[in-house]
Amino acid sequence: NNIKTDYTGTNSLTDTTGTINPTITGAFVNGKWTGMVTINRIGRNVKITTSGAGKTGESNAFDVKAGPPAKLAITPSSFTMAAGVTYSYLNISLRDANNFETTHTSNLIVSLSTTSPDGEFREFGTTNRITGVVIPTGSSFVKVDYYDIRGGTQTLTASATGLTSGTATVTVIPDTTPPVTTMTVGSPKYTSGTTTYVSGSTVFTLSASDDASGVEETKYRVDGGSWSTYTAGLTFSTLLDGSHTIGYYSSDKSGNNEAEKTLTIVMDKTPPAISSASPTGSLIQRSTSVTFTVRVEDSGSGVKEVRLTVDGISQGSMTAGSDYFKTISLSEGSHTWSIEAVDNVDNTATWSGSFTLTVDTAPPTISGLSAPSNPVFGESTTITCQVSDELSGVREVKLYYSTNGGSSWTEVVMNLQGGFYTGSIPSQMPFTSIQYYVKAVDNAGNEHQTAISTITIGIPTWLYIAVVAIIIIVAIALVLIRRKPASQTAYAPPSYPPPPPPR
Structure with a gap:
């Protein structure tokens, strides 16, 4: 009764399923539009709403019912994917004769196949390969994924007993890139x-x-x-x-x-080589500070670390140098120690040894220092003495002498001969004053030095005899010269040349 007969526009159409088609009416005639619409989804209490010219209208509620299942559909029905990349996802759906999604009264088993020998359907969201799915009772579709590595166009098929199969076409873009x-x-x-x-x-x-x-x-x-x-x-x-x-x-x-x-x-499977480890055996020195040294070489990756353990207690890393070394303080007595050498790829070598530490602070004793009473020119001057050290033993004895009043000193190693240390000072000129002293060092490094002594080089007997003989010979020669008579010479007048002949 309230029809606006002069309205000739169009209205929009929507429905509660969101699937109405068309979504716009044709032109109104005499205030009316009559046409067919399709709703593509089943539903209950569906309403159609129309809007236009500032007005909105709504239909009564109704149910959209699908017919019994007649076929299967795969959507999208045509798609493109990259080889080796999973396509997610495909809908496998039940349709009635009018292509509406519909349901089944029981679980429906659907078989899936592809024309690609390398293609496979997969359980949705996983990499599990499947050859079929079940559309549950009351449901109209199920999701699946598809995977293929073969390039080209392939056909996918979903089939079930008593229903028309659904198909889809996939174009697989080949993979030409290596891993x-x-x-x-x-x-x-x-x-x-x-x-x-x-x-x-x-x-x-x-x-x-x-x-x-x-x-x-x-x-x-x-x-x-x-x-x-x-x-x-x-x-x-x-x-x-x-x-x-x-x-x-x-x-x-x-x-x-x-x-x-x-x-x-x-x-590099070879551990470092360890050699020249010290101390071992008996160690006698002046203090309780002990320096451990060891040579470690590695021809492969090189030495990374050398670790020292003494008496079962780690002393940490040793310092690198021409040899590895570390100094620690120990008590007198017996000690064990070990070395662990590690190269840069963790090959490890070990060495262990022991020693006894004795502290010696007493210097050697020098006695019986002796020199010739009358050293003379032309002969070396031999200095002798006795040296003893009860604890660590004598390491070296040296003679030092000076011929210039102590401005400079010459060193001579004294050798042990028949219980005496002997050293010789080379021959010096007569009347030369020689200062000398002896220094002894024990194996612990303790030193003892004698006071400076002085000797003067004299003239040997043979030189006295030679001088006396020379004096006597000279005296005799002088006497003989004085006794010789003076020589006599006869007078002879001078001779002149003859005069020249007359002219």
């Missing part, structure tokens, strides 16, 4: 410049990734040998020390092979 493999070198390892050192226990891990079809396998080889399939972390404990090359690559499920990569390593 990428990385190698991780675990511990222990040591890098010096471009050289990587490893040990027989070092673990090598290969990791491959492929964003498309996925990694099929990873292979490796050593020093150009045969290829092996990688399954888990690798160790190369059977390799000899020295340089080796590890090659590796991966293949994907589309048959793409990565170019071989290589890593050069230096195997």
